[in-house]
Amino acid sequence: MSGNVLLVEDDDAIAQLTKMYLEAEGYQVSVISDGSQALDMIKRTQPDLIILDLMLPGKSGVDICRETREFYQGMIIILTASEDEMSEVSLLKLGADDYMTKPIRGHILVARIEALLRRYHFGNHSQPTSVFNDAYGIVINGENHTAYYQQKPLELTQSEFEILQVLIEHAGTTVSREHCCQVARGIEYCSNNRSIDMRVSSLRKKLIQAEVFSAAIKTVRNQGYKLVGSQA
Known part of the structure; x- marks a missing residue:
């Protein structure tokens, strides 16, 4: 499976490793590290999926997720430093589709992405019902x-x-x-x-x-x- 992924992560080491892993699996990955640039980038590129760190300079991942959901219908995975950082319920209320705690395991991340994109494409290509x-x-x-x-x-x-x-x-x-x-x-x-x-x-x-x-x-x-x- 392939798709366009936007990774919003300010830790260069994590960002580069994640980018290399996903590109090896056939994904096209763009990386930005400043939260203040995220909304413009999302509007401009309309990625299939966003991987979004919570702790970012410029604008927090919480605010980005909430504001993104006003115009973006794709998938959002939140990255958290620990399970205690935000509860699953809180993340779902923000509009996140899934979340993962660091350190990120590449094969688990790919499996999560594939599951989300299957749901997304299934929903977009399923038999339409009455509007x-x-x-x-x-x-x-x-x-x-x-x-x-x-x-x-x-x-x-x-x-x-x-x-x-x-x-x-x-x-x-x-x-x-x-x-x-x-x-x-x-x-x-x-x-x-x-x-x-x-x-x-x-x-x-x-x-x-x-x-x-x-x-x-x-x-x-x-x-x-x-x-x-x-x-x-």
Whole structure:
């Protein structure tokens, strides 16, 4: 698999080793070390995937990730110095599709990238559905990946939108955890993987915060999730 990767990393040794490893695997890699240059570079090059360090000069990786998600639909992998630097939930809320802790192991990084790009290309080339779908007062636009309730936009990450979209498309019926993993970019299905549960939990909180009281996401034990009306 190949693609264009933008690596935003201020540690020269890590950046060069990562670049050499990915190029050996067939990827085209651009490297920048100053966070203040990242947004312009992303807008200009529109990479297939961004590898983004959290601690950067000029602008932090947190701010870059958050602002990038306002215009960028591709994949973002966050690099953290330790698992305690930011929780997985916090990173997902920022809009990251995956994260890795340093030191980076090349073969693991390549495997993560390949998984993310498979999700991305699967989503882009899957059979298109109706642009607009709605259930229980929630309306989604599949073309520009936006969701609304009572004409007010819902502030969702890409993965949250994708989960909501599949729940709306199957409103009233149970969607398996495996299916949710397949549509939520960056999650490889595993029965013990709680990433999908955290994303669903975050989506529930977003709906409550937006005062969406006409619908609820119900957990169906040992099966998956179901979008139901508030009276169901």
